[in-house]
Amino acid sequence: MSFSVGIVGLPNVGKSTLFKALTKKEVAISPRPFTTINPNIGIVRVPDQRLTAIAEVIKPQKITPTTIEFIDIAGLIKGAHKGEGLGNQFLSHIRNCDAILEVVRIFDNPKVENVLGEINPEKEIEIIKLELLMKDLETLNNLIPKLEKKGEKKDLKRTEILKKIKNSVSGGKLISELELNDKEKKEIKDYQFLTTKPIIYLFNTNYKVSLNSQILHLELNLKDEQEITELSEHEKQELEMKSHLDQIITSCYNTLDLITFFTIKGGEETRAWTVKQNSNIKTAGGVVHSDFEKKFIRAEVIPWQKLVDANSWTQARNKGWIQTAGKDYIVRDGDVIEFKI
Ligand SMILES: Nc1nc2c(ncn2[C@@H]2O[C@H](COP(=O)(O)OP(=O)(O)O)[C@@H](O)[C@H]2O)c(=O)[nH]1
Ligand SMILES: [Mg+2]
Structure with a gap:
């Protein structure tokens, strides 16, 4: 998706x-x-x-x-x-x-x-x-x-x-x-x-804009952004130039009502995925692999912060922080999910 x-x-x-x-x-x-x-x-x-x-x-x-x-x-x-x-x-x-x-x-x-x-x-x-x-x-x-x-x-x-x-x-x-x-x-x-x-x-723009009407907007100097992409990390620091493009990307993402969940594939690959807000876990599974939707049985879920606090999947399990989720579970932003089929 x-x-x-x-x-x-x-x-x-x-x-x-x-x-x-x-x-x-x-x-x-x-x-x-x-x-x-x-x-x-x-x-x-x-x-x-x-x-x-x-x-x-x-x-x-x-x-x-x-x-x-x-x-x-x-x-x-x-x-x-x-x-x-x-x-x-x-x-x-x-x-x-x-x-x-x-x-x-x-x-x-x-x-x-x-x-x-x-x-x-x-x-x-x-x-x-x-x-x-x-x-x-x-x-x-x-x-x-x-x-x-x-x-x-x-x-x-x-x-x-x-x-x-x-x-x-x-x-x-x-x-x-x-x-x-x-x-x-x-x-x-x-x-x-x-x-x-x-x-x-x-x-x-490169200056603060004053408007007669209220229009919610972002401000950015695109000429600067273009120049920044051509600079090395060192030059950026020297010139004290910082890109603001990440904010634009994030704003677009949020405007679309999208959320992110993560998979770890048994430790092999840590990956972020996108679903619409309020999607159930089967739909989320389908984003990763069609089998995860079609043959979905259950999933193991933990909020990302909890996983980081536990410092490993095993310790998170030992602490009882990993939850088992059935097909009607609604995915939350930041969930780390292991799909079981
Ligand atoms: N001075 C200035 N020039 C810009 C800025 N942004 C774009 N330009 C220049 O305007 C011209 C048209 O830009 P472009 O991105 O092709 O416009 P588009 O037609 O909207 O795609 C290019 O020569 C750019 O270098 C800006 O923020 N300041
Ligand atoms: Mg153009």
Whole structure:
């Protein structure tokens, strides 16, 4: 199971710079708009001190972090939903992502064209928001008549929900801001509407930004981040430069409502894995190996801190700290699990 974050924003705001820093993967970075045409996918490790702490106790041959995917999607511009600047194609790339990381340009650089013509985070956010909404509206407008024509009972029920959503989308409200119950959410899940996805705003800036409105956001200077990736540990210390990318990765991870559990594979490999919050242990097993889900009998579970305190799996067992979990056990963040099949 892999979760993905799509990096979106206007052209020339620093999306590819961020992607490159995140993945240390060489992608086209240039001062011209639309350099990035195919989305670039990068697998990024999720930083986790707990994994290190467990490994210090277990002393495995191999330590494997869990990962999250970042996708560098090309710049969106006004009218993208109508196909401006290849926009429609890019919007469809967002559909496959679990969350959106929106980069907002708050840096001056006369060498890099500012598509907006000014630094104005509120306006920039509004433009992208509108494109996402318009795309959802288009999807809804295609969908509703089709379902109505089919006219089956379940289609009509779904149409009702879709109409309610359409009402609020045309009024400029993101679907994620709508109060939908679990049944309604399930009913529309497969359509992967763009505005159901959580959005994290990342202001690309080197100064503290003051806003007229309240927009929860992270601030980071991506130019610095790019430079930091090219420095050695020694140079970083000398220049007193420190990367803040880990915070971005962690924020995305948390926004997706993901939790981490660990396996130790009999001492061989200490590894971190990802599941959605509130997953049961069978589902978690399936993330590790399909047999752990299909042939699940029980599992042994201990919170990571307890394992570290006990200083070994055997001592943890002797202290009675290892719990036996049946198939309905809900996995908690930080659980160390041994699956039994
Ligand atoms: N001065 C400055 N330039 C930046 C910053 N971030 C990106 N750039 C430059 O802006 C240009 C466009 O960046 P890029 O990441 O390709 O933008 P994208 O179109 O959003 O992918 C590149 O030349 C970057 O070096 C920044 O924080 N400060
Ligand atoms: Mg780019």
